[in-house]
Amino acid sequence: MNGPNPQNKHPMEGFxxxxxxxxxxxxxxxxxxxxxxxxxxxxxxxxxxxxLYHFPFIGDTLVIGKFCxxxxxxxxxxNGANHKFTGISTYPFQIFGNGWETVTPSPGExxxxxxxxxxxxxxxxxxxxxMPGVSIGNGAIVSSRSVVTADVPAYTIVGGNPARLIKTRFxxxxxxxxxxxxxxxxxxxxxTRHLALIVAxxxxxxxxxxxxx
Numbered sequence: 482m483n484g485p486n487p488q489n490k491h492p493m494e495g496f497x498x499x500x501x502x503x504x505x506x507x508x509x510x511x512x513x514x515x516x517x518x519x520x521x522x523x524x525x526x527x528x529x530x531x532x533l534y535h536f537p538f539i540g541d542t543l544v545i546g547k548f549c550x551x552x553x554x555x556x557x558x559x560n561g562a563n564h565k566f567t568g569i570s571t572y573p574f575q576i577f578g579n580g581w582e583t584v585t586p587s588p589g590e591x592x593x594x595x596x597x598x599x600x601x602x603x604x605x606x607x608x609x610x611x612m613p614g615v616s617i618g619n620g621a622i623v624s625s626r627s628v629v630t631a632d633v634p635a636y637t638i639v640g641g642n643p644a645r646l647i648k649t650r651f652x653x654x655x656x657x658x659x660x661x662x663x664x665x666x667x668x669x670x671x672x673t674r675h676l677a678l679i680v681a682x683x684x685x686x687x688x689x690x691x692x693x694x
Contacts, residue, residue: 506528513545531555541593543559544596602665606624615631615632618636623640629643662684
């Protein structure tokens with residue numbers, strides 16, 4: 482066998498709270514990789530409700546890589562949440578019309594942080610909050626109820642509000658090796674064959690597998 486079918490919305494029989502969410506996304510500005518799952522007993526298929534202020538006229542994208550584990554209540558704040566703050570008031574008068582639309586900010590006046598990009602093999606804990614334009618590197622871990630306001634390097638663990646570095650998972654030179662190995666891009670039969678090494682700690686052995694598959 483070569484692992485679960487990535488096209489199956491609920492790969493764990495009798496356990497619908499886990500969902501491969503690539504199969505449930507309708508918004509073209511949300512891109513999800515294979516095998517990334519959302520775990521939520523309250524409608525795991527409706528992951529899009531956790532992507533907030535994601536208005537199509539803004540144009541920003543949420544990208545989440547392969548093999549990511551997203552716990553219940555993970556939220557992504559997108560750029561549509563931003564208000565103009567260079568004037569005296571931050572109140573969005575313009576959205577109510579009736580004459581107030583005369584102070585509609587031009588696009589360049591609203592803060593814009595760009596796309597939100599989550600790498601591969603990222604674990605995001607319960608009720609973590611990811612702010613607009615953040616990048617989270619491959620193999621990173623975000624602790625429960627963290628508020629991530631800045632980029633998270635690959636293979637680090639962050640936590641808190643705002644999220645701070647707790648520890649690095651591997652030495653810098655090992656992280657370079659892991660990024661080059663990129664096991665998540667291997668064919669699924671190769672991943673299945675080398676699972677024991679992928680979940681172990683011998684990076685050099687995994688690199689040797691990459692060379693020979």
